Amino acid sequence: MARWEPNAPERLANAALDLFAERGYENTTVIDIAQRAGLAKTTFFRHFQDKREVLFGRGTVNELLAEATAAAPATAGPLEAVAHALDAAGRQVFTSERREFIARRQAVIAANPELREREALKNLALIASMVDALKRRGVPELTARVAAELGALASTIAYERWSQTTAGEDFGEIARQALDDVQASTAFC
Amino acid sequence: MARWEPNAPERLANAALDLFAERGYENTTVIDIAQRAGLAKTTFFRHFQDKREVLFGRGTVNELLAEATAAAPATAGPLEAVAHALDAAGRQVFTSERREFIARRQAVIAANPELREREALKNLALIASMVDALKRRGVPELTARVAAELGALASTIAYERWSQTTAGEDFGEIARQALDDVQASTAFC
Numbered sequence: 001m002a003r004w005e006p007n008a009p010e011r012l013a014n015a016a017l018d019l020f021a022e023r024g025y026e027n028t029t030v031i032d033i034a035q036r037a038g039l040a041k042t043t044f045f046r047h048f049q050d051k052r053e054v055l056f057g058r059g060t061v062n063e064l065l066a067e068a069t070a071a072a073p074a075t076a077g078p079l080e081a082v083a084h085a086l087d088a089a090g091r092q093v094f095t096s097e098r099r100e101f102i103a104r105r106q107a108v109i110a111a112n113p114e115l116r117e118r119e120a121l122k123n124l125a126l127i128a129s130m131v132d133a134l135k136r137r138g139v140p141e142l143t144a145r146v147a148a149e150l151g152a153l154a155s156t157i158a159y160e161r162w163s164q165t166t167a168g169e170d171f172g173e174i175a176r177q178a179l180d181d182v183q184a185s186t187a188f189c
Numbered sequence: 190m191a192r193w194e195p196n197a198p199e200r201l202a203n204a205a206l207d208l209f210a211e212r213g214y215e216n217t218t219v220i221d222i223a224q225r226a227g228l229a230k231t232t233f234f235r236h237f238q239d240k241r242e243v244l245f246g247r248g249t250v251n252e253l254l255a256e257a258t259a260a261a262p263a264t265a266g267p268l269e270a271v272a273h274a275l276d277a278a279g280r281q282v283f284t285s286e287r288r289e290f291i292a293r294r295q296a297v298i299a300a301n302p303e304l305r306e307r308e309a310l311k312n313l314a315l316i317a318s319m320v321d322a323l324k325r326r327g328v329p330e331l332t333a334r335v336a337a338e339l340g341a342l343a344s345t346i347a348y349e350r351w352s353q354t355t356a357g358e359d360f361g362e363i364a365r366q367a368l369d370d371v372q373a374s375t376a377f378c
Binding site: 077078079113116117118120121123124140142143145146147149150152153157181182183185186188189 | 266267268302305306307309310312313329331332334335336338339341342346370371372374375377378
């Protein structure tokens with residue numbers, strides 16, 4: 001069932017998830033998605049480049065994380081700045097309201113190799129934008145790369161933990177704990 | 190120009206690289222590749238699932254790294270076991286003889302988003318197989334994940350450095366230095 005949020009990208013993404021679940025990713029067209037969302041095909045292409053992109057069109061997430069990294073206190077070390085970015089993700093991406101949508105999205109991606117490829121590349125872009133944001137804070141290149149990789153791993157672990165909690169737990173707090181755990185583990189490597 | 194190595198997968202991969210460079214990835218078919226390699230289309234599909242796979246068919250690399258990780262001395266810590274895997278990669282993958290092939294392959298992948306997606310997913314599979322190999326050595330889950338990520342980053346950095354050296358330098362040695370650098374950087378995160 002399509003939901004009637006006012007916002008076109010979210011409506012299209014929800015319609016796509018419904019259809020992918022009902023008839024499979026391969027058997028769903030852009031026209032199907034637009035129709036289900038009650039929108040025109042041209043509206044779809046105003047927001048997304050192709051069918052796969054409907055689940056990934058949040059280019060804003062990279063900017064959100066980069067901005068939050070930049071906005072961390074000047075005294076914050078690299079992983080502390082990453083923690084600020086994960087806090088921002090918790091406030092704007094991994095919210096209680098989006099929990100179900102995110103879980104359905106992850107299930108569809110996990111079931112489809114093409115989507116897993118797209119996600120893997122998107123994650124590399126996200127890590128690259130974190131590296132840039134850290135370098136702009138004056139963090140040396142190599143340290144920035146290590147911190148961004150550790151941050152990405154902490155974010156993955158935090159997502160795993162968050163999706164297993166009961167609704168209402170704060171992603172940012174879980175992510176901070178995951179970052180601490182990851183950082184502590186480096187001593188045993 | 191196709192090269193006439195005895196070995197079909199390498200011949201097909203070289204033919205594919207030639208054609209991708211000459212006429213672009215999009216304008217090359219599996220039949221073109223097989224013809225250029227002087228082999229039948231059926232031979233192509235015996236070795237690779239599709240056109241993209243011709244540059245990634247080395248599923249054996251995962252096994253090579255996992256075996257080398259397993260074969261590291263029992264006293265070796267997680268990153269020391271990863272160093273053994275990178276040594277093995279230096280002996281069997283990143284060799285002087287394969288330098289030019291690898292550079293051409295990387296250039297083609299970098300120029301094509303579809304190939305970059307496939308590579309990103311392959312790298313995730315490689316990291317997952319390193320995590321498993323470390324866990325089989327008794328390394329706790331979280332530490333194994335951190336060590337595998339740090340190893341993957343060190344491997345990327347080592348490849349960057351190796352490809353900029355003059356031919357003849359040992360990848361394994363460069364990788365060991367990169368691992369040391371990465372590990373040292375964790376203290377500044």
